[in-house]
Amino acid sequence: MSLDNAKNFAKCQVSTGYDAAATSIVLTTGHGAKLPSVPFNAVWWNASDYADPSDDANVEVVRVTVIATDTLTITRAQEGTTASTKNTSGRTYKMIAGLTAKAINTDIATVANHAPGADFTITQNSVVPFKSVNAGALVNTLVLSAGKVGVAMSPTYIMDVTGTLRVSTSIGIGGSNPGDTVGGQPTYLAVTGYSGLGGLRVSGADTNNTLYQPAGNLALTTAGGSILITGGKVGIATTLIGDSNVAICTSNANHDYNSSGAAKNIILAYSCADTTVGNDLGVVIRNENTTTNNTCGLHFSSANSDNTLNHIAASIVTVMGARSAGNVYQDGQMVFSTSTGGQAPVEHFRITSGGLGIDAAAPTHAKLQINITGGSSFQSLLAFRSGGDPTFGFDWCVDDAVNGDMKLNRVVSGASTQVMYVARATGYVGIGTAVPTAPLQVAGLPTYAANYIATGAGLTAGAFYTDGSGNVKVVY
Secondary structure: OOOOOOOOOOEEEEOOOEOOOOOEEEEOOOHHHHOOOOOEEEEEEEOOOOOOHHHOOOOEEEEEEEEEOOEEEEEEEEOOOOOOOEOOOOOOEEEEOOOOHHHHHHHHHHHHOOOOOOOEEEEOOOOOOEEOOOOOOOOOEEEEEOOEEEEOOOOOOOEEEOOOOOOOOOEEEOOOOOOOEEOOEEEEEEEEOHHHOOEEEEEOOOOOOEEEOOOOOEEEEEOOEEEEEEOOEEEEOOOOOOOOOEEEOOOOOOOOOOOOHHHOOOOOEOOOOOOOOOOOOOEEEEEOOOOOOOEEEEEEEEEOOOOOOEEEEEEEEEEOOOEEOOOEEOOOEEEEEEOOOOOOOEEEEEEEOOEEEEOOOOOOOOOEEEOOOOOOOOEEEEEEEOOOOOOOEEEEEEOOOOOOOEEEEEEEOOEEEEEEEEOOOOOOEEEOOOOOOOOEEEOOOOEOOOHHHHHHOOOOOOOEEEOOOOOEEEOO
16 A cells, blocks of 8 residues: 655644534635545544544544545544544534555555565555565556566566666576677677577677667677668678669678689578478579689579489570670570479470470560470360360360371360361361362262252351262352
8 A cells, every 4th residue: 555645834724523324524714725636534533622633532543545635535433533523512523634544554564574485566656665575556567576577567577667768778588697798789679598508698709699780770699690771672691782672692702693603602591391301492582603603593402202302393594695895695585394203304485585495495486486396296286175174175286296287176075176276398288187188179069959958957147068960169
């Protein structure tokens, strides 16, 4: 419990007499302003007959809980006194808010006699700072409980804080001495790792395991490299970020892209899921040739099912031409390839300034060039399928085993049947035949003796049919 508020010369006169049950007391006009803010205890006695309140047999201690101008709301019979009538005719009754036994024996004693190990709180603006833990709001309260400290909250750990914590000098965590200097610079935050291993220091010096600010930037240095944040850009193991948003290099001291070709560094970004094998690379970004630096790419790799060997499964690689003045590469290309069974990657797409090549080293003949596999027989190069049922559609197929002809097949319930055939050597087109002998040859026409029979069978104007005598006719 905290001390009551106090005020010098806090004595007032009661305006009239009251019985032993009265709790609303009216003072002489203006005397309410002489009292401190509530709550507080006051002594009420007959001032006409007793200059010393202790001589009045009917003296009473009351607790003032509300002051409304000159009207007090009180609780009677406090601190062992008895509520009594105070209305003797012709007598003046007064109250004084002075020091009583409660302040000495209860309020101040809470601090002086606080039990060792017991919980207590320190509340902002309290006259007596220490008091018992209460169940109310913990705002602006310091709680000490079971060897733990809570600021504006009940502590769970050694120290819990709700709000903003500010430290003007330095902090040491885990036994570290924050006053140590590192590289001649003070340490602001020193953290010792588990069992003294590892850890972190926030300092102004560039040394291992230190987070510091070089020239207004932010840097984290470790024994294996460093991370630099400057101007909204990030450099990992390099301070030569240049125009890049993120620059990642190996430990080679020469990280400048435009410096000596022999100093080019492989750049890796990977995740190792198998700690035994240690080579399960997920994504690799690297220079293919660290001497000439003429290729670089993005590789996706995965481990074998037995986790014994890692293979590149797919790659996206850029291929550059020779350097020109100003370190500009000419004729840049991008290659997409995959690998099967750990074999050499097989190219599938190549993008150049001339266009897109599919299984083509370079699309030199069109904006879109599709190369068929050498020696294949009518390989399907372009397939159209129904979105509702992919077993229906059309296939464009090209031969590379015999004569390079092309055909269009229709696909019904998964079965592919030829519809049209184009001979590369002659340019002849065959419909219903794979061996066209004329610029246009249609085989398998229906036979009808007359036009009306053909229309009766469902043919419409423009359709072809034969009359059974070797003549081709058109429905009209």
